[in-house]
Amino acid sequence: MTGGPRRGPAAVAIALALSGCAPDPRRTIGDATEGALSWASSAHLAVEGWTDRRLSTRFTRAALERCQRGLEEERASLASAPDLADARVATAAREIAEMSALTAARGEAVEKEDPDAVARSAAALSASAARLREGPGA
Amino acid sequence: MKNVLKLLLGVVTSFAGFIEVGSLSTSAQAGSAFGFQLLWAIALAAMGVAVLAEMAGRLAALSRHTVAAAIREHFGVHFYSVPFVAEALLDVLVLASEIGGIAIAVRLLTGTALLWWVLPAALLVWVLLWRGTFGMIENGVSLLGLVSLCFVVAVFRLHPHWSDVAHGLLPTLPTHHHARYGFIAVSILGATISPYLLNFYASGAVEEKWSEKDLVTNRLVSGLGMGFGSTISMAVLVTSALVLRPRGIAVESYEQAALMLTPALGRWGLVLFAASLGVGCFGAALEIALNFAYTVAQAAGWNWSEDLVPRQDARFSLVYTVVVGVAALVILSGIDPLRLTLLSMALTVIVLPIVVFPFLVLLNDEAYVGPHTNTRVGNAVIVLIVGAGFLMALVVVPLQILGGQ
Numbered sequence: 001m002t003g004g005p006r007r008g009p010a011a012v013a014i015a016l017a018l019s020g021c022a023p024d025p026r027r028t029i030g031d032a033t034e035g036a037l038s039w040a041s042s043a044h045l046a047v048e049g050w051t052d053r054r055l056s057t058r059f060t061r062a063a064l065e066r067c068q069r070g071l072e073e074e075r076a077s078l079a080s081a082p083d084l085a086d087a088r089v090a091t092a093a094r095e096i097a098e099m100s101a102l103t104a105a106r107g108e109a110v111e112k113e114d115p116d117a118v119a120r121s122a123a124a125l126s127a128s129a130a131r132l133r134e135g136p137g138a
Numbered sequence: 139m140k141n142v143l144k145l146l147l148g149v150v151t152s153f154a155g156f157i158e159v160g161s162l163s164t165s166a167q168a169g170s171a172f173g174f175q176l177l178w179a180i181a182l183a184a185m186g187v188a189v190l191a192e193m194a195g196r197l198a199a200l201s202r203h204t205v206a207a208a209i210r211e212h213f214g215v216h217f218y219s220v221p222f223v224a225e226a227l228l229d230v231l232v233l234a235s236e237i238g239g240i241a242i243a244v245r246l247l248t249g250t251a252l253l254w255w256v257l258p259a260a261l262l263v264w265v266l267l268w269r270g271t272f273g274m275i276e277n278g279v280s281l282l283g284l285v286s287l288c289f290v291v292a293v294f295r296l297h298p299h300w301s302d303v304a305h306g307l308l309p310t311l312p313t314h315h316h317a318r319y320g321f322i323a324v325s326i327l328g329a330t331i332s333p334y335l336l337n338f339y340a341s342g343a344v345e346e347k348w349s350e351k352d353l354v355t356n357r358l359v360s361g362l363g364m365g366f367g368s369t370i371s372m373a374v375l376v377t378s379a380l381v382l383r384p385r386g387i388a389v390e391s392y393e394q395a396a397l398m399l400t401p402a403l404g405r406w407g408l409v410l411f412a413a414s415l416g417v418g419c420f421g422a423a424l425e426i427a428l429n430f431a432y433t434v435a436q437a438a439g440w441n442w443s444e445d446l447v448p449r450q451d452a453r454f455s456l457v458y459t460v461v462v463g464v465a466a467l468v469i470l471s472g473i474d475p476l477r478l479t480l481l482s483m484a485l486t487v488i489v490l491p492i493v494v495f496p497f498l499v500l501l502n503d504e505a506y507v508g509p510h511t512n513t514r515v516g517n518a519v520i521v522l523i524v525g526a527g528f529l530m531a532l533v534v535v536p537l538q539i540l541g542g543q
Contacts, residue, residue: 054407059247066393
């Protein structure tokens with residue numbers, strides 16, 4: 001956590017009242033980036049469990065499918081944003097689309113029980129996640 | 139000796155039956171999004187539900203009335219129709235979430251589609267209601283819920299900094315996502331203080347023919363059972379905070395939540411997570427369906443008891459049959475079970491005053507509880523928790539639906 005916690009009901013009320021609803025490109029990207037990185041990280045944790053033989057192939061495949069669907073939802077939320085014309089939004093959408101494709105590839109590699117292919121897609125997904133983290137929403 | 143065993147069984151069943159789809163998902167989300175920072179919400183909710191359960195048991199033991207029957211008798215049928223409709227609608231939504239939770243637990247283990255398991259789950263709930271007795275439902279299924287102690291084991295194996303955990307018991311504001319923080323806090327309150335629990339607890343006391351001599355048992359069962367039960371919810375939150383939050387995982391699906399036990403419990407992690415979810419949801423689904431039938435039968439003045447065979451209380455049995463079917467249809471409509479759960483829990487808090495405040499009036503009426511009326515402290519605790527939760531829900535539920543941060 002950063003910064004000291006604030007206390008008191010007045011602070012709660014003010015913070016809640018000020019928690020605005022009007023979207024701006026930075027926030028649109030920030031939300032989608034946060035969501036996409038969470039899905040990518042979940043995919044990593046699932047594959048880590050599969051590699052260590054703590055998770056079954058069946059569950060890992062299902063978890064990766066869910067992660068891919070989550071990434072697609074984040075990409076769709078950017079695609080439907082009114083500020084898509086903003087170059088930063090379009091860049092983030094492309095990066096998330098790539099992460100989604102890599103997660104799908106990872107799922108197929110898990111299904112084929114091919115650890116080398118899983119490791120290759122893991123490296124590519126990490127690189128894509130790093131670009132998104134340091135990219136338009138940063 | 140018999141009384142001690144009865145007491146222990148009561149505490150263990152309250153404790154083991156604490157985890158269900160609402161408490162598991164809200165605690166997992168809270169830990170992954172805000173670390174230990176929402177532990178206070180679980181502690182506050184546990185205190186509220188313990189106090190309310192004690193009141194419900196006291197009302198039943200002294201007046202031989204369930205909550206629904208007493209409100210109807212005291213305030214009249216017209217007034218009672220408002221809390222009745224509110225609770226009935228909530229019961230359907232929460233029951234749908236619980237049936238969805240059973241189906242998800244099976245999906246986690248088998249990898250098959252959720253929708254395949256909704257009807258078998260609903261059928262299993264109905265069969266046990268049809269064939270079972272109150273004791274079998276209350277004790278048997280709740281005892282199976284002891285599997286959820288795996289979260290407590292996981293916490294110890296993950297070695298948290300206990301001072302950081304204790305700090306979470308103090309309410310603090312987050313540095314980001316204020317609306318989400320408020321929404322999860324409200325959902326935790328709703329997951330813990332469910333209106334169905336009050337009437338179910340009182341109906342159980344009437345089924346078991348509690349009297350004034352059971353008041354001490356009632357106090358211990360409600361206080362210790364709910365208090366210990368909340369430690370399991372806290373363990374879910376702490377495990378999620380230790381495993382998922384450092385990796386930047388914010389729980390949006392059960393597949394993500396199911397990963398939380400694997401680092402601490404290895405290959406048993408997924409199985410134990412699914413078992414905790416499945417058993418907890420199964421127990422809660424039985425209680426909610428039964429409570430729905432209790433509420434309707436008590437409002438209409440029909441025969442009601444889970445210990446009677448269905449032909450002796452046919453209308454009572456018909457009601458739980460119908461509500462289990464309707465709840466299954468809600469999940470089969472394709473609605474996301476996790477979103478339905480969180481929304482149901484938050485709506486519960488909005489509905490809570492409608493159910494709880496008339497109940498408080500009864501607990502201050504000597505005609506119902508004799509000299510054992512509520513203390514001012516007891517009244518104040520409930521008014522503060524329910525009132526504050528209600529006001530907070532009025533702000534954060536619309537904000538969350540509108541996408542506020």
